[in-house]
Amino acid sequence: MTVTVPVPAMPRRRKDPSEIRQPANGEKSVLLAAPRGYCAGVDRAVIAVERALEHYGAPVYVRKEIVHNRHVVDTLSERGAIFVEDTHEVPEGARVVFSAHGVSPAVHEEAAQRSLDTIDATCPLVTKVHREAVRFAKQGYSIILVGHDGHEEVEGTMGEAPEAITLIQNPAEARTVELEDTEKLIWLSQTTLSVDETMETVDILKERFPHLENPPSDDICYATQNRQVAVKKVAPGADLVLVVGSSNSSNSVRLVEVALEHGAKDAHRIDFAREVDEEWFHGVSTIGVTSGASVPDQLVHDLLALLADYGYGDVDEVRTADEDVIFSLPRELRKDLKAAGLETSNKKNGADRNHDLR
Numbered sequence: 036m037t038v039t040v041p042v043p044a045m046p047r048r049r050k051d052p053s054e055i056r057q058p059a060n061g062e063k064s065v066l067l068a069a070p071r072g073y074c075a076g077v078d079r080a081v082i083a084v085e086r087a088l089e090h091y092g093a094p095v096y097v098r099k100e101i102v103h104n105r106h107v108v109d110t111l112s113e114r115g116a117i118f119v120e121d122t123h124e125v126p127e128g129a130r131v132v133f134s135a136h137g138v139s140p141a142v143h144e145e146a147a148q149r150s151l152d153t154i155d156a157t158c159p160l161v162t163k164v165h166r167e168a169v170r171f172a173k174q175g176y177s178i179i180l181v182g183h184d185g186h187e188e189v190e191g192t193m194g195e196a197p198e199a200i201t202l203i204q205n206p207a208e209a210r211t212v213e214l215e216d217t218e219k220l221i222w223l224s225q226t227t228l229s230v231d232e233t234m235e236t237v238d239i240l241k242e243r244f245p246h247l248e249n250p251p252s253d254d255i256c257y258a259t260q261n262r263q264v265a266v267k268k269v270a271p272g273a274d275l276v277l278v279v280g281s282s283n284s285s286n287s288v289r290l291v292e293v294a295l296e297h298g299a300k301d302a303h304r305i306d307f308a309r310e311v312d313e314e315w316f317h318g319v320s321t322i323g324v325t326s327g328a329s330v331p332d333q334l335v336h337d338l339l340a341l342l343a344d345y346g347y348g349d350v351d352e353v354r355t356a357d358e359d360v361i362f363s364l365p366r367e368l369r370k371d372l373k374a375a376g377l378e379t380s381n382k383k384n385g386a387d388r389n390h391d392l393r
């Protein structure tokens with residue numbers, strides 16, 4: 036179905052992504068990937084800060100960006116959240132929220148020493164990887180963590196078992212890494228990597244280290260995988276793919292790479308619609324649109340409105356999966372909300388989940 040944007044309703048859902056048709060000469064259209072945007076871990080983390088601000092009042096400190104999205108961080112800052120790089124910047128005894136990317140045990144210890152009231156908004160799927168790292172290190176495994184150096188999630192996971200973990204970032208490093216123990220060896224990964232590149236890295240490692248064991252379940256999370264599958268469907272039919280997401284959002288950056296690897300002629304990541312360069316539209320009939328797991332859908336609507344101004348007003352949604360994952364709010368917050376007789380589910384003001392940062 037064709038829609039005129041901006042619109043509150045979403046475009047028609049295609050039941051079968053194989054229905055994607057080629058546009059006629061000169062026809063302009065948009066293929067809108069789905070799933071896209073907010074995942075359950077981001078939704079929970081953002082609502083946790085919103086509910087903390089409502090319940091305790093401003094300021095609420097947040098260690099690191101609660102999720103890697105400029106718009107979300109700016110909006111929460113305006114409401115009274117104070118984002119800091121580390122816990123030593125938080126006044127003694129104040130309340131601090133840990134971001135969705137997770138923290139190492141050392142950060143928890145420092146927060147305890149400073150008597151901080153902590154709300155841990157670490158995504159449960161990141162916590163799962165932390166637990167795996169602790170468990171396998173205790174069992175005497177050497178662990179290869181596939182991930183990106185300097186990413187907060189990787190820092191947190193490595194902090195769980197620093198002596199046992201070796202970080203491998205890509206296939207090139209897999210070809211050259213030297214390990215002391217190659218007999219009892221397992222690999223884990225960051226949750227937001229490219230599935231294809233990770234498997235390439237692991238295949239190289241397995242050739243070199245035949246005893247390498249797989250993690251008990253996928254560490255690359257459902258949301259990362261689903262967004263990559265959707266953009267792979269869209270990319271072959273797109274002259275240009277636009278990914279809404281911030282530069283420090285790992286899964287958003289991966290979506291650009293995946294789009295280019297799977298047939299998009301051109302692809303760009305933008306934080307906001309205003310960053311679109313009209314030069315990109317030269318000779319372009321079909322534009323694929325998607326967004327990273329930390330991006331409110333309003334930013335995608337803003338982009339669709341801008342594309343409509345350039346003649347790309349026909350929008351077809353290409354859906355490859357349905358998502359219904361919801362994580363409950365952090366335990367500490369739920370306890371305080373319950374004691375105050377307030378709604379403790381993952382809802383804003385007990386109303387619905389369609390809040391204004393979505």
Ligand code: SF4
Pocket residue numbers: 074075076077135158159160161226227256257258259286328
């Ligand atoms: Fe959790 Fe995955 Fe979302 Fe990260 S991208 S917050 S791991 S659901």
